[in-house]
Amino acid sequence: MPQDARPVGRIEAAQGPVIDVRCTYLPPLGQALDVVNGSNRYVLVVHQHLAPTLVRAIALHAVAGLYRGMPVFDRGAPLHVPVDPGCLGRMLNVFGEALDGGAPLADSDFRNVLAAPPALADTLPPIRILETGIKVIDLLCPFVRGGKTGLFGGAGVGKTVLMMEFMHAVSAEMHGVSVFAGVGERMREGHEMWHEMQDAGVLQRSLLVYGQMDESPGVRFYVGYTALTYAEYLRDTLASEVLFLMDNIFRFIQAGSEISGLLGRMPATVGYQPTLPSEVASLQERIVSTRSGSITAVQAVYVPADDMSDPAVATVLGHLDSTVILSRQQAAKGIYPAVDPLRSGSRIMDHHLLGMRHYHAARTVREHLARYLELEDIIAMLGIEELSPEDRRIVGRARRLQRYLTQPFAVVADHTGIAGARVPLAQTIADCEAIIDGRYDQLAETDCYMRGAMPS
The missing domain is CATH 1.10.1140.10 (Bovine Mitochondrial F1-atpase; Atp Synthase Beta Chain; Chain D, domain 3)
Known part of the structure; x- marks a missing residue:
């Protein structure tokens, strides 16, 4: 933030992560705002215009230390992250800041976290198989290159191991790269994956982006977009195969539901946010192949009460090309990977393709x-x-x-x-x-x- 920056307004009210700002002019929706308190900096994202001079924003940091009357500064841009080829092998947060103790990424080039998908004329149809080398998946529920796969499984059935094997196959056999989005992950899970990927030798061709479980719902909502922004950057600059993994997309939906409630929106079906379809679509529609390369997504999906008709699960299912169901019964028999061969499938299962x-x-x-x-x-x-x-x-x-x-x-x-x-x-x-x-x-x-x- 420049030294001579003038405040756009001041904090009028703070209720948890919901911050109302009285402004001299209205920043556009999605604009990033800064609040500085000594050495602490807070980032806000504008979500609502309440009056000609009043906006409501969601804080992406812990709000301890904020108070009424604090000056708020306009970044002049939406939330964006630094992009650089040196991001591979790193662990970053929702702002593109290092979580691994390494040097910060070069800030010479930035990309907005919320962006429109490529034009339809620039995309390629997902009609080819992405071979993983995993027998049961390639045979019965093949991945679609440039498509989206849902990985349905509970704890202890090998979901993380399967994701790591996908990353190993893409990096070792296809010379591609992987981007992993940890949405609402526990710190223990992040540590385990970091060390396991180092031991397996796949970290140098991978990027990890984490928004932890104890962070603001805004962080858990935007971290998936941040990871996808890096996946798009790697696809466009490296012109290679990019594997985008998200664990867990249900937590992304939960974070959106929390934000919706904080903003005072009336809940819709089964208590989910009324914007559920558009929020899921804004993420899924950016996962596409272009002439530069392709992004193939594997998303872990939690099924509440094992109810596949749950609105969140049904909304995600509408975007998927392949579904891989991990079965606890298969795991109990020692069948690994514990893929249920009769319930898993792919839309590409057609003799013409x-x-x-x-x-x-x-x-x-x-x-x-x-x-x-x-x-x-x-x-x-x-x-x-x-x-x-x-x-x-x-x-x-x-x-x-x-x-x-x-x-x-x-x-x-x-x-x-x-x-x-x-x-x-x-x-x-x-x-x-x-x-x-x-x-x-x-x-x-x-x-x-x-x-x-x-x-x-």
């Missing part, structure tokens, strides 16, 4: 696993000997497929003692066809478990 061979293999694998699920109760009560010979063959092959679709991950190799394996999609399809055709009927089921490709 995948080719007949991939489409047929995926459909046949699902048929075998669905038939095995139907017969599980009979097997538990009467034994497998009571099944017909055809059903016994299907069950044996389905169990081998179930174990084949497990996979050791490179990012946890130090913990498991098993070297990570990446399997190309063509090899996965060939192996599944061989199992379905009965070429591995004599192979023990344990020999299919936690391995890469099948022996030729």
Whole structure:
């Protein structure tokens, strides 16, 4: 802020993070304002015009130390962050400031956190697969390059490990970069991910942006936009594959609901904010491919009370190209990654886009696993000997497929003692066809478990 800056107004009221400012002129909605109290600086974002000389703003810092009558200064711009190629390998906050103890980013170039998506004429349709090397995902619920994937899973089913493996695949195999948005994360989770990514060797091709759980709802709301701004910058400047991960988008929606209540808006369905669809869309519609590169998003989604019809979940689902459901039942059986193969899917599962061979293999694998699920109760009560010979063959092959679709991950190799394996999609399809055709009927089921490709 310049030394000779003149205040735009003064604080008239402060109620928690809601600050009313009496102004000499009206700053536009979304404008960033500064309040200085000694060595402390507070950033406010204008959200409402209450009168010709009165605005209501949300504070992005803890408000201890603010009082009525304090001068408020206009930044002259919306909330923006410094962008620089040196951001890779760093941990930043919602303002682009270092959280890792390193040097601040160069402030020669800035980008606004809230920005319009690229023009429709400049975007490319998401119709290609992004191969991750993870067998069950590439086969049954493939990622769409430049698309959006929802990762539905509770605690302890391997969600974070799966995200780290995605980041490893993009950085090591595709020479791309990853941007991770920790929305409302616990400090413990941030520390763990930071150290695990260092140990796995993927940190130098990644950027972490955190808004912690104990921070203002404004921080938790804007941190997703900050991370997406860095993802757009890396896509446009590096012209490479960018993987954008958000954990958890439900906390972004919760922060928006808190802000809506603080501003006095009447709640809508099930108590959510009336602006829920537009807020989610303003984030999702910026995740697109352009001629410079593509942003592929993986978003963890919390499902309140396991109700997939919850308005927040339904709103997010409307934007997704692929859904990956992580099942606690799969994890309890030792099936990792714990992807539910029958409930997960992708809109790109079409023979025109995948080719007949991939489409047929995926459909046949699902048929075998669905038939095995139907017969599980009979097997538990009467034994497998009571099944017909055809059903016994299907069950044996389905169990081998179930174990084949497990996979050791490179990012946890130090913990498991098993070297990570990446399997190309063509090899996965060939192996599944061989199992379905009965070429591995004599192979023990344990020999299919936690391995890469099948022996030729």
